[in-house]
Amino acid sequence: MRVLIVTAVSAERDAVVWGIGATAPEVAELPVPGGTIHRLSPVPPTGPPLTVDVLAAGVGPAAAAAGAAAALTAAAVARTPYDLAVSAGIGGGFTTERPTTGQPAAAARPATAQPAAARLGSIVVADAIVAADLGAETPDGFAAVTDLGFGTVEHLPPAPLVAAVAEATDAVRGTVLTVSTVTGSAERAAELLRRHPHAAAEAMEGFGVAEAAAAQSVPALEVRAISNAVGPRDRAAWRIGEALEALTSAFATIAPLLGTWTLDPEGTRQ
Numbered sequence: 001m002r003v004l005i006v007t008a009v010s011a012e013r014d015a016v017v018w019g020i021g022a023t024a025p026e027v028a029e030l031p032v033p034g035g036t037i038h039r040l041s042p043v044p045p046t047g048p049p050l051t052v053d054v055l056a057a058g059v060g061p062a063a064a065a066a067g068a069a070a071a072l073t074a075a076a077v078a079r080t081p082y083d084l085a086v087s088a089g090i091g092g093g094f095t096t097e098r099p100t101t102g103q104p105a106a107a108a109r110p111a112t113a114q115p116a117a118a119r120l121g122s123i124v125v126a127d128a129i130v131a132a133d134l135g136a137e138t139p140d141g142f143a144a145v146t147d148l149g150f151g152t153v154e155h156l157p158p159a160p161l162v163a164a165v166a167e168a169t170d171a172v173r174g175t176v177l178t179v180s181t182v183t184g185s186a187e188r189a190a191e192l193l194r195r196h197p198h199a200a201a202e203a204m205e206g207f208g209v210a211e212a213a214a215a216q217s218v219p220a221l222e223v224r225a226i227s228n229a230v231g232p233r234d235r236a237a238w239r240i241g242e243a244l245e246a247l248t249s250a251f252a253t254i255a256p257l258l259g260t261w262t263l264d265p266e267g268t269r270q
């Protein structure tokens with residue numbers, strides 16, 4: 001089992017590496033175009049050997065896609081392809097309480113299901129990774145690229161893995177939006193929630209990692225530790241240190257789980 005974890009900045013990469021490093025020392029630093037992979041080999045309780053590579057690829061969906069694509073391609077060419085790509089880091093949380101009716105996975109949930117509020121310091125696991133500002137402004141409002149007949153704006157991580165990771169980390173499960181511009185007003189936050197009622201968090205890289213992974217038929221996951229509320233810009237209120245600590249403890253829990261997530265006899269991931 002080989003897992004690629006892509007963060008934006010080195011502080012996030014270090015937080016993830018420290019979490020996984022609780023059970024596995026770092027074994028190598030490997031150059032890839034545009035960055036350095038930090039490799040760890042946790043010993044899973046059961047199942048095949050596990051290799052986890054962590055890469056800080058830069059801020060935003062384009063940097064994330066470029067970094068993920070470089071690492072995925074290098075691994076595929078070396079005939080050691082990844083089984084899973086993970087976008088990880090801090091993120092903004094939709095902190096307003098919404099009526100919750102349970103949190104089934106994106107593919108199965110009823111239209112009325114709402115994620116719980118994603119508070120500062122909490123963990124969000126994406127059951128859908130959505131490009132929220134990839135499209136066009138029209139006289140009738142925002143139109144996604146899919147409405148214009150192009151591409152995709154959503155990737156769905158494997159539901160059983162999402163459930164296992166969210167349960168183990170006591171995370172909020174919901175849509176994680178990828179934006180190129182950090183939301184800075186209540187109006188924009190409300191507009192995003194109107195268009196994406198299942199949104200639990202926003203960040204800037206998940207869709208880039210998921211697009212790069214999908215191009216190579218590799219499933220993707222996104223894990224965010226909430227550093228700030230999505231809404232009016234208040235940089236002083238960001239709790240980056242607490243979020244990075246939450247990210248470290250989440251990945252200490254997640255690493256052994258990744259080793260047990262394997263293919264069933266039909267080749268379907270469980």
Ligand SMILES: O=C(O)c1cccc(C(=O)CC[C@H]2O[C@@H](n3cnc4c(=O)[nH]cnc43)[C@H](O)[C@@H]2O)c1
Nearest residue numbers: 008059060090091092182183202203204205230235
């Ligand atoms: O304060 C600023 O002016 C500013 C402008 C752009 C980016 C930043 C960041 O620090 C973002 C870095 C990183 O953090 C993720 N993140 C965290 N909170 C949010 C959010 O509310 N909305 C979107 N992204 C967020 C993001 O994934 C970036 O990689 C600061």
